[in-house]
Amino acid sequence: MTAHRSTWAATFAVMLLLESTVANWWMLGMHGSSADLNPLSSHRDNCLKLNYLAERQQQLCGLSENVLTAISTGARLSIDECQHQFRNSRWNCSTFNNSGNVFGGVLSVHSRETAFIYAISAAGVAYAVTRACSRGELNECSCDSRVRVRKTKKKWQWGGCSEDIRFGEKFSRDFVDSKETGDSPGGLMNLHNNEAGRRSIRSRMERVCKCHGMSGSCSVRVCWRKLPPFRVLGEALAQAYEGATQVRLSDKRRRHTKSKRLRAVSREIKPPNRTDLVYLEESPDYCERNDTMGIPGTKGRVCNRTSPGLDGCRLLCCGRGHNTRMKEVEEKCQCKFVWCCKVQCQTCRVRGEEHTCK
């Protein structure tokens, strides 16, 4: 076990050397990442202790007390969502606790998976900060007052606390993008995907209304803007991941300006807009375990024998076949309602098949 661990540690050391510009702030989303912080010292000092943050990120973190919590929430949200969206895929968004780079060597390839990670985490920060704003947890922001000025056509009016996604986006831009530069193709790609992640929120804001008046007569109807559930964003970005565009750095120089841009690899492919994800390299094969890349492989993963999709044994196990074993699961069963007011259940043991990849 220790030998095993040490090989992993070695691989990650290598990976860290290879990837000096890894956006390590994702560490905040890992459980126990802020355990070593001293609750008695000031938040500014605590932020300075987090050496995996860039300088600008430390500054932003030190703005006020709850910023760090909000960012951590955002990182956690995005890691969870990533793992949910990819639960059935060969790459299942696995994270590594003992690595500075949360997602392992997957990030060293500028692949579609990397694009998704960047997008969802930029969205996560924007989302969590916006939510913190409307809850009054941050000093820098509050509800969105600009919405209230807008005219409404029908019989309702703006009111309540509209969540200020603009601030969230701005903060996310400041915080997440601070590590990237537009010099390299990889940096451009990350910036693009960060922005795509943030934009996925804006167009999906919900409007929630409430009726007021005598006994709910709805003589006055007040509406405000609310963030969508984060799952909605995860699904949208997963869809964007499926349709991500492969790009390359364009060679054209535009009128003396030296702006570098990413273009689709083929003219036939629709040029990506700001909400599309882009990637530079094809994904590695996630089938086999690859220690240098930090890919765990699909061996031992639970698969669905009958599904034709990615979670089906055929695709998930990459043609290696699967093992089947009987597994007993305890379930609640024969539930009865007992007056008043309890539900009594028995536990039944149900035998079911479990298939795992060879």
Added chain:
Amino acid sequence: MGLPCGLPGGLALPLPLLLLSLLLRAPPASAANANWMYLGLVGVPPPLQQAAPQGSGEGEGADGLVMEDPELAEARAVCGSLPGLIGAQTNVCMEHPSAIRPIAEGARRGIQECQFQFRHERWNCSTNEREQSVFGYILERGSKETAFIYAVTSAGVAHAITQACSGGELTDCGCDPGRADQRTTPQGWKWGGCSDNLEYGLQFSRKFVDAPERGRHNSVESKEPLKDPKARKTYAVRARMNLHNNEAGRQVVSSLLRMHCRCHGVSGSCELKTCWRTLPAFSEVGDLLKRKYRQAVQITSPRGRRRMRRKSKSPRSGGNQSNRGGRNKWKRSLSKGDLVHIHKSPDYCVTDPTRGIAGTSGRACNKTGSGAQSCDLLCCGRGYNTQVVKHVERCHCKFVWCCYVTCKTCETVMDRHTCK
């Protein structure tokens, strides 16, 4: 009821046949085995030059019957140039030269239906016109897909031959004679009109479509000597699988045979009711076969037994796993109408020419939705590319007095998604 044979062609067969079989074996066998289904792709080529062909060979009915030689010559002309047939099939062709067009039509129908039924799936029943094996290496594997192909083409031949009988295109058959006597049934109606003679179509399909498999079955050594008993066994199992699926296809056609009735009498008073049997539309056959494909049974053939057995003891894939229903299902023996297969199917995701798999790269898919055509399932997780496609259509058409129509051209821009 057997096939009405005894046509003069049967007498003088051996010599020309020998020539023919030599001729037919001659073309270099392409990578996979040549196949009669090739007729469905290329149709029946024009007869060889020496005979004066009268139309499409339908005209030789009444006047050709007396003169032996010209008919034989014509049969040879028609059957001599056919690709993909084996000796026994050429025999059938020589006996019934006019049936070869319906056979080709049946194969075409089967292939087309296959492509329609599988248009959204990873394996889309793609064919290769340059290969006489039609489906390439796919047929080498005894998978569910192969089972479907055999069933649907065999059904296609039965269907097309029966239709040709009713249409009067064949000399050997017509409407179903068993349903033509004018007696009134106990239910108070009469058989009338032209009942489709499916029995003839089925027999014909058995004779023609099953011929290669019977050859495999009985005289394995005729083609290439298989010394290895294991190879011989797999060969035999495979022949049994094909025969079973051919029969299953025909069974589906006969299970879908319908009865049509019509009332006669003053203002439709139905004093007299005549009924006849009609074939189902071939799309119905395809639908039912597709359902059977989903429930196809994997089989093995235990040593020393002629009967096939279900391989797995688990209930049908996707079936309910309730204890009560399941157990009986396991024990249920194979029925005639089940499609059976030996091998598991590959995933058909990635191009693999050595196994005849085209892969799904470049296939158009559905961005939203969850069916088989959704990019999710079709692209096997590789993602999709988006292209912008311009559709130019004529639109806002107006009628201008008198007499022409002016239209505008409209351009609609659409996103087209194709698998990576």
